[in-house]
Amino acid sequence: MSDEAKPLRTFKLTVAYNGSRYSGWQWQPGETLSVQRQIETAIHQIIGEEVRVAGSGRTDAGVHAFGQVASFSTNRWNAPADRWVRAFNCFLPKDIVVRRAEEAALRFHAIRDSVGKLYRYTIRNSRVVDPHLAHLQWCVHRTLDVEAMRAAAQRLVGTHDFASLQGQGSPRYNTVRTIHTLEIQATDVWEGRVIEINVCANGFLYNMVRNIVGTLVEVGHGKHPPEWIDELLAKRDRSSAGQTAPAAGLCLMEVLY
Amino acid sequence: MSDEAKPLRTFKLTVAYNGSRYSGWQWQPGETLSVQRQIETAIHQIIGEEVRVAGSGRTDAGVHAFGQVASFSTNRWNAPADRWVRAFNCFLPKDIVVRRAEEAALRFHAIRDSVGKLYRYTIRNSRVVDPHLAHLQWCVHRTLDVEAMRAAAQRLVGTHDFASLQGQGSPRYNTVRTIHTLEIQATDVWEGRVIEINVCANGFLYNMVRNIVGTLVEVGHGKHPPEWIDELLAKRDRSSAGQTAPAAGLCLMEVLY
Numbered sequence: 227m228s229d230e231a232k233p234l235r236t237f238k239l240t241v242a243y244n245g246s247r248y249s250g251w252q253w254q255p256g257e258t259l260s261v262q263r264q265i266e267t268a269i270h271q272i273i274g275e276e277v278r279v280a281g282s283g284r285t286d287a288g289v290h291a292f293g294q295v296a297s298f299s300t301n302r303w304n305a306p307a308d309r310w311v312r313a314f315n316c317f318l319p320k321d322i323v324v325r326r327a328e329e330a331a332l333r334f335h336a337i338r339d340s341v342g343k344l345y346r347y348t349i350r351n352s353r354v355v356d357p358h359l360a361h362l363q364w365c366v367h368r369t370l371d372v373e374a375m376r377a378a379a380q381r382l383v384g385t386h387d388f389a390s391l392q393g394q395g396s397p398r399y400n401t402v403r404t405i406h407t408l409e410i411q412a413t414d415v416w417e418g419r420v421i422e423i424n425v426c427a428n429g430f431l432y433n434m435v436r437n438i439v440g441t442l443v444e445v446g447h448g449k450h451p452p453e454w455i456d457e458l459l460a461k462r463d464r465s466s467a468g469q470t471a472p473a474a475g476l477c478l479m480e481v482l483y
Numbered sequence: 484m485s486d487e488a489k490p491l492r493t494f495k496l497t498v499a500y501n502g503s504r505y506s507g508w509q510w511q512p513g514e515t516l517s518v519q520r521q522i523e524t525a526i527h528q529i530i531g532e533e534v535r536v537a538g539s540g541r542t543d544a545g546v547h548a549f550g551q552v553a554s555f556s557t558n559r560w561n562a563p564a565d566r567w568v569r570a571f572n573c574f575l576p577k578d579i580v581v582r583r584a585e586e587a588a589l590r591f592h593a594i595r596d597s598v599g600k601l602y603r604y605t606i607r608n609s610r611v612v613d614p615h616l617a618h619l620q621w622c623v624h625r626t627l628d629v630e631a632m633r634a635a636a637q638r639l640v641g642t643h644d645f646a647s648l649q650g651q652g653s654p655r656y657n658t659v660r661t662i663h664t665l666e667i668q669a670t671d672v673w674e675g676r677v678i679e680i681n682v683c684a685n686g687f688l689y690n691m692v693r694n695i696v697g698t699l700v701e702v703g704h705g706k707h708p709p710e711w712i713d714e715l716l717a718k719r720d721r722s723s724a725g726q727t728a729p730a731a732g733l734c735l736m737e738v739l740y
Contacts, residue, residue, distance in 0.1 A: 244614040290615060292673075311611070321614045325674060354568070357501040357578045358547060358734075362615055416549075417582060477615075 232301040236334050237310060240326040241294045246361045247321060251285045261322055265296060268317040273302040282336045282481040288473030295481040297336040342482035344426045347439045348475045352418025364475035370446035372412045372421060377452035378445040379408040382438060389462035393433025393470060404428045433470055440468035489558045494567060495587040498551045501578040503618045508542045518579055522553060525574040530559040539593045539738040545730030547619065552738040554593040599739035601683045604696045605732045609675025621732035627703035629669045629678060634709035635702040636665040639695060646719035650690025650727060661685045690727055697725035
């Protein structure tokens with residue numbers, strides 16, 4: 227039986243990675259290390275075929291994932307879908323893990339079919355860095371007013387034009403998005419607190435989560451009151467908002483379909 | 484007033500570090516990166532003096548610390564002891580943090596005065612590595628019987644000759660030590676469990692914790708019953724025990740004085 231005669235199948239992968247070493251999810255000419263490329267290389271090692279993998283979205287250099295979703299199709303796999311997990315984890319480097327592999331509808335596509343995403347941003351609010359978790363956190367030394375940050379966050383929930391929070395580099399014509407939830411949790415840890423900011427939206431503009439976090443931190447430092455958010459959104463001007471928070475604190479937690 | 488006229492003071496530091504990049508705590512000729520050397524270099528940058536720092540004990544290459552204790556003396560510091568914290572953290576790399584700096588009795592010495600230590604070893608028991616925490620855990624794929632490991636651990640508690648669990652390279656004449664507590668906690672996490680092994684003893688032989696963990700894992704895999712521990716201790720022979728667990732899972736939590 228020739229390869230062509232076997233049925234084409236589409237697989238959906240759930241992937242976790244430590245983005246520290248990578249130039250991001252997407253492979254781009256001239257970039258040395260991308261997560262996408264590592265996965266494509268592993269597929270080539272497993273089934274001997276050059277396959278293009280689609281991710282649910284790019285993550286930038288240094289950004290992590292717990293539940294990135296990727297899809298690809300091949301007619302060279304006869305085993306149950308779950309067997310991909312062990313095969314991938316034999317060939318992938320330790321900082322990329324395939325958590326789940328499922329059979330998907332033939333036309334499933336990780337980008338097109340996504341209806342939303344959940345990101346988590348982690349701040350360590352302490353006078354000292356946590357040396358064991360420095361690659362996963364933004365360490366903010368001055369004490370943050372979490373209640374003020376929560377009040378500001380509530381003003382971002384809903385459908386808004388987020389042009390003021392869109393990073394440069396990949397502009398969208400339509401900058402309206404809907405934030406379903408934006409929750410902030412603070413937990414005491416040694417020498418300070420860990421503040422987790424969870425954002426769920428139907429889509430995100432370039433650097434939007436990191437710009438939201440930088441903006442909330444300005445409110446947390448008392449530089450602006452929570453009501454400033456309304457003003458900011460109305461301006462549609464990136465230079466009015468806070469700084470872009472560092473990549474290390476960001477993690478793509480889940481993609482919704 | 485000359486430097487000599489200022490009073491000599493002794494400081495006690497509590498230090499956390501991510502050992503991944505380092506050849507260990509102690510500086511040795513020919514080794515490029517040691518934690519001790521980084522701290523001595525920072526002191527030189529702060530007060531312009533070459534000071535020798537004593538750690539409570541060596542940690543090996545790749546081993547971490549949350550509460551390593553170090554001491555040193557100088558007559559070039561006039562500020563409160565706590566001011567060292569900020570000064571150190573300006574000059575140290577991000578993977579080494581001084582958590583506390585206290586004034587100690589002039590004759591305090593981090594090694595000589597120590598009466599015990601608490602180590603934690605972290606196992607991830609899962610078919611997949613956690614890519615975000617891979618540098619802090621030993622990933623054991625086959626399911627471990629935690630109850631059997633606990634039963635074996637109890638046989639190590641107390642005063643015993645631990646010659647069978649002493650690593651090669653730094654032999655001690657007296658291999659008798661007292662383990663005060665050896666507790667094992669298992670917590671469910673995504674795709675598996677995290678198993679923390681906490682060992683408190685009056686002193687440790689070279690590689691003793693990592694050899695204990697390798698031995699407990701053999702019991703957890705059903706290769707030997709918990710009673711095997713008694714046999715093993717009686718033999719006083721390193722080759723009878725389990726493998727040395729990898730450095731990454733080990734962390735020096737606290738030094739007792």
